[in-house]
């Protein structure tokens with residue numbers, strides 16, 4: 001059969017409130033044109049993020065009832081630890097309430113002034129947590145990964161030559177870890193190949209630097225390896241995942257993505273001393289090491305989510321349905337980051353709206369119009385998110401993208417068809433869209449709370 005169907009039936013539904021343009025203009029003006037400040041009841045299709053927005057399965061809800069809420073030594077922790085170690089066999093598994101808590105703890109231990117952390121591309125919370133300690137996050141993605149229109153099977157790969165040169169230049173003693181983000185969210189949800197992970201590990205080994213994986217979308221990355229990398233077509237997803245992590249010395253994880261839950265995360269590693277230190281910090285801000293800021297039931301849901309996310313039928317549907325959206329937007333003449341990412345389609349707003357200068361936020365302008373036109377909420381990933389420099393100045397980001405992130409197991413094909421229709425209509429009158437300005441902003445992670453207005 002050519003038709004790809006959602007490999008699940010719907011048992012419980014959540015109504016969507018329909019709104020009209022006049023109402024949406026009012027809601028958005030009240031939110032100062034910041035989509036993060038809208039009430040979600042006023043959104044028809046919410047593509048702001050794939051993080052924490054998954055539908056849980058009947059089996060996950062059933063597991064929730066088995067949650068043991070003991071402060072220490074809960075069996076739920078042991079089930080969670082076993083599920084993580086089955087795929088990612090690290091010695092120490094430290095639960096956290098979400099990904100950034102794992103980042104905060106890790107970089108509090110290994111960061112600090114004078115240190116550098118290379119990555120393919122740091123996600124904004126990772127970069128913020130690194131910079132908060134005085135260290136510097138460095139992005140070394142391959143050149144192909146910076147060109148939205150260029151097709152390449154593994155645009156998330158790190159540039160191995162540049163990584164080596166960077167370690168030589170800054171000195172091994174100043175680089176506590178090398179990181180790889182799979183898939184590379186800020187670079188378009190693009191995968192990293194097994195060959196690249198293996199070669200990164202070789203370089204790390206040569207210099208004695210640990211390799212950490214930002215594992216948020218590890219299963220989607222593994223599926224791309226299976227379908228795109230030679231030699232993996234007949235390897236199971238589980239075994240691909242195990243091989244990916246066999247090259248790493250630790251990972252940070254936001255379980256809100258590929259553990260199919262609404263909250264959760266972990267920090268994992270083999271390093272004894274760091275783990276000891278991490279558990280002490282965990283107790284300070286998150287909780288005891290067998291719950292880490294979560295409820296026992298959350299640990300149960302993660303354990304089941306990890307079993308479900310590596311199922312091939314699920315991943316086939318997941319990746320193919322994201323590609324479906326991407327292909328239709330391309331057909332409508334809308335420039336997107338190519339090829340389609342795993343969890344999201346990224347519209348190249350700078351290419352779509354060349355009449356809006358990067359410092360007038362073409363991505364924000366498009367995201368605002370998507371909401372006004374059809375009640376669709378998306379996320380700017382561009383100059384608004386990355387343009388503010390630590391010294392308070394502003395410069396244009398490498399790309400101005402609008403991300404349509406697809407929540408896992410939530411929307412059907414007709415929801416996606418609605419998004420395609422809306423964007424096609426906006427594209428036909430894109431010259432009417434104007435630039436935007438920021439009227440207020442905080443010093444860090446400004447996209448969450450900044451206020452905007454139209455220019456003119």
Ligand code: P61
Nearest residue numbers: 049050051098099100123124125185216254256
């Ligand atoms: C997202 F606008 N991602 O993509 P936490 N690493 C990676 C992530 O994608 C990630 C985290 C670490 C989000 C949520 C989000 O400014 C924003 O569990 C590759 O969210 O702490 C999160 O994991 C952090 C969206 C986060 C944002 C920050 O939508």
